[in-house]
Amino acid sequence: xxxxxxxxxxxxxxxxxxxxxxxxxxxxxxxxxxxxxxxxxxxxxxxxxxxxxxxxxxxxxxxxxxxxxxxxxxxxxxxxxxxxxxxxxxxxxxxxxxxxxxxxxxxxxxxxxxxxxxxxxxxxxxxxxxxxxxxxxxxxxxxxxxxxxxxxxxxxxxxxxxxxxxxxxxxxxxxxxxxxxxxxxxxxxxxxxxxxxxxxxxxxxxxxxxxxxxxxxxxxxxxxxxxxxxxxxxxxxxxxxxxxxxxxxxxxxxxxxxxxxxxxxxxxxxxxxxxxxxxxxxxxxxxxxxxxxxxxxxxxxxxxxxxxxxxxxxxxxxxxxxxxxxxxxxxxxxxxxxxxxxxxxxxxxxxxxxxxxxxxxxxxxxxxxxxxxxxxxxxxxxxxxxxxxxxxxxxxxxxxxxxxxxxxxxxxxxxxxxxxxxxxxxxxxxxxxxxxxxxxxxxxxxxxxxxxxxxxxxxxxxxxxxxxxxxxxxxxxxxxxxxxxxxxxxxxxxxxxxxxxxxxxxxxxxxxxxxxxxxxxxxxxxxxxxxxxxxxxxxxxxxxxxxxxxxxxxxxxxxxxxxxxxxxxxxxxxxxxxxxxxxxxxxxxxxxxxxxxxxxxxxxxxxxxxxxxxxxxxxxxxxxxxxxxxxxxxxxxxxxxxxxxxxxxxxxxxxxxxxxxxxxxxxxxxxxxxxxxxxxxxxxxxxxx
Numbered sequence: 001x002x003x004x005x006x007x008x009x010x011x012x013x014x015x016x017x018x019x020x021x022x023x024x025x026x027x028x029x030x031x032x033x034x035x036x037x038x039x040x041x042x043x044x045x046x047x048x049x050x051x052x053x054x055x056x057x058x059x060x061x062x063x064x065x066x067x068x069x070x071x072x073x074x075x076x077x078x079x080x081x082x083x084x085x086x087x088x089x090x091x092x093x094x095x096x097x098x099x100x101x102x103x104x105x106x107x108x109x110x111x112x113x114x115x116x117x118x119x120x121x122x123x124x125x126x127x128x129x130x131x132x133x134x135x136x137x138x139x140x141x142x143x144x145x146x147x148x149x150x151x152x153x154x155x156x157x158x159x160x161x162x163x164x165x166x167x168x169x170x171x172x173x174x175x176x177x178x179x180x181x182x183x184x185x186x187x188x189x190x191x192x193x194x195x196x197x198x199x200x201x202x203x204x205x206x207x208x209x210x211x212x213x214x215x216x217x218x219x220x221x222x223x224x225x226x227x228x229x230x231x232x233x234x235x236x237x238x239x240x241x242x243x244x245x246x247x248x249x250x251x252x253x254x255x256x257x258x259x260x261x262x263x264x265x266x267x268x269x270x271x272x273x274x275x276x277x278x279x280x281x282x283x284x285x286x287x288x289x290x291x292x293x294x295x296x297x298x299x300x301x302x303x304x305x306x307x308x309x310x311x312x313x314x315x316x317x318x319x320x321x322x323x324x325x326x327x328x329x330x331x332x333x334x335x336x337x338x339x340x341x342x343x344x345x346x347x348x349x350x351x352x353x354x355x356x357x358x359x360x361x362x363x364x365x366x367x368x369x370x371x372x373x374x375x376x377x378x379x380x381x382x383x384x385x386x387x388x389x390x391x392x393x394x395x396x397x398x399x400x401x402x403x404x405x406x407x408x409x410x411x412x413x414x415x416x417x418x419x420x421x422x423x424x425x426x427x428x429x430x431x432x433x434x435x436x437x438x439x440x441x442x443x444x445x446x447x448x449x450x451x452x453x454x455x456x457x458x459x460x461x462x463x464x465x466x467x468x469x470x471x472x473x474x475x476x477x478x479x480x481x482x483x484x485x486x487x488x489x490x491x492x493x494x495x496x497x498x499x500x501x502x503x504x505x506x507x508x509x510x511x512x513x514x515x516x517x518x519x520x521x522x523x524x525x526x527x528x529x530x531x532x533x534x535x536x537x538x539x540x541x542x543x544x545x546x547x548x549x550x551x552x553x554x555x556x557x558x559x560x561x562x563x564x565x566x567x568x569x570x571x572x573x574x575x576x577x578x579x580x581x582x583x584x585x586x587x588x589x590x591x592x593x594x595x596x597x598x599x600x601x602x603x604x605x606x607x608x609x610x611x612x613x614x615x616x617x618x619x620x621x622x623x624x625x626x627x628x629x630x631x632x633x634x635x636x637x638x639x640x641x642x643x644x645x646x647x648x649x650x651x652x653x654x655x656x657x658x659x660x661x662x663x664x665x666x667x668x669x670x671x672x673x674x675x676x677x678x679x680x681x682x683x684x685x686x687x688x689x
């Protein structure tokens with residue numbers, strides 16, 4: 001999935017099988033998948049689960065369906081009796097539907113011959129599985145923890161599809177996540193301030209979650225009192241799991257003891273909490289989350305703060321384009337810096353209109369770097385600027401696996417060691433930022449300053465020369481975007497001479513198609529690494545006759561997920577080739593993959609990252625070490641583990657871009673087409689992007 005289309009979106013998980021029900025039924029003489037299951041005692045547990053979820057009849061529809069069916073013994077292997085919870089607790093009906101839908105592919109009837117190695121399957125719950133087919137042994141899995149082997153391929157080929165028997169149940173993503181992890185950084189930071197993290201992680205909850213924009217729209221003094229903050233957060237929690245199917249008009253008691261009002265429309269197609277419409281729903285192992293676009297406040301006399309509407313278009317690009325009219329900008333009066341002034345980090349944290357900037361610096365582990373940097377100039381986007389950027393992009397950047405990209409974006413707004421007062425900025429001048437990319441300036445007749453980013457778009461300095469003890473800060477009305485926002489891994493890699501051979505081989509073997517459409521961390525051997533490989537008697541590796549071996553070797557250098565250095569631990573990582581590599585990390589000093597050392601790390605593109613390493617790795621499968629896992633959301637790293645806020649010494653200054661574009665609407669179009677089907681079952685909510 002590409003950043004900007006479906007990253008951190010709210011997935012409409014309930015009633016996903018409604019899209020399977022097209023009202024057509026097979027003829028009475030035609031056997032269906034439902035018939036096969038009901039006539040085979042080996043699937044009694046699966047039939048019972050499907051019946052409980054209200055989905056058994058759907059498998060009698062015309063399809064076509066491909067069902068990967070776990071037998072009784074396979075379902076019995078679901079850990080900790082979790083399946084019993086899903087099948088006996090009405091609060092988990094959505095979860096049960098999601099788990100069962102994860103076993104159904106509805107794109108086409110897929111027989112064993114169609115399950116080719118590397119094929120991606122889109123399952124009915126909107127999650128993906130990848131097929132592994134080695135020597136006729138077929139298995140399914142993904143990077144979120146799902147894994148199963150097909151025991152009996154093509155066990156039944158019937159009128160409405162194909163049934164394959166599995167050795168164990170496929171577990172969807174929600175099984176491995178806590179409701180806390182799904183709330184996002186804004187809510188998590190507030191929970192930490194209120195001391196509620198352990199409480200949320202150890203219970204079962206329905207959480208009504210305001211959007212990031214909603215939090216930004218709340219006056220800064222509202223959350224100043226920790227006791228009041230705690231009450232507000234608890235007002236967004238109900239200590240039971242309430243799926244949409246069970247919600248009724250009435251009052252529901254929250255954790256803080258007060259009740260909020262739930263309203264369900266007559267047609268069952270919309271739900272509100274205290275009058276605020278629900279935008280979507282997300283699942284976790286211990287509950288679910290309803291997304292809303294306002295912060296709720298207990299008590300009749302307290303207003304509900306909703307984000308202020310803006311006339312600026314939501315766009316991936318800054319809203320100020322070209323050369324603005326100098327007369328429209330405010331005048332700038334320079335002030336002097338004193339050692340008695342607050343630190344740059346303190347200035348940002350104290351400003352009412354820089355809350356988003358402060359949070360971004362904190363999440364990216366750069367706030368302490370700003371605090372300790374000797375001298376710098378910060379062009380700080382105001383909160384409104386963050387809201388004017390595509391919110392899919394912003395939400396994704398606040399996820400742990402995108403931290404290197406967030407650091408790159410923030411570093412584009414910092415210059416060091418130069419301290420640039422407005423009066424000293426000349427028209428047409430440019431400076432290199434700590435991201436390695438340059439910004440330029442246009443100075444108006446009245447001293448107004450415009451800052452242009454790498455792509456020529458930019459914004460106005462609306463408050464200049466805010467003094468700090470270690471530099472100066474200018475408030476900017478626009479969030480500058482790095483050039484990687486518009487360039488994918490192929491485009492970034494093509495600009496780096498140091499990995500020209502690797503990128504050329506990616507193209508010649510046809511792997512460029514995978515890179516262009518996927519999400520990857522590339523471990524790219526340097527030119528010197530390939531030179532040494534050839535000198536060592538491997539001249540034939542790149543010959544056309546050895547394309548299969550070469551392809552596997554290249555896939556061994558491709559990780560089908562994002563792993564920035566901040567998330568690396570001493571552990572194994574699965575590669576696209578299928579084997580595990582071994583990562584070894586000395587924080588802030590050295591990163592190694594097997595016996596190859598990283599020369600450059602965290603080079604961002606809009607669909608991944610590039611590491612440049614000093615060796616072409618031999619394929620070895622490290623299976624004895626634990627597989628790498630991202631830290632729990634909300635966890636923090638010590639400053640020594642965080643990258644310094646300095647420009648990366650890359651062979652070139654990459655100018656990224658690609659799958660994260662303004663016009664990337666393929667995900668939206670697909671989802672909207674599905675809503676038509678979803679509306680016909682139980683309750684339907686809109687999807688927020």
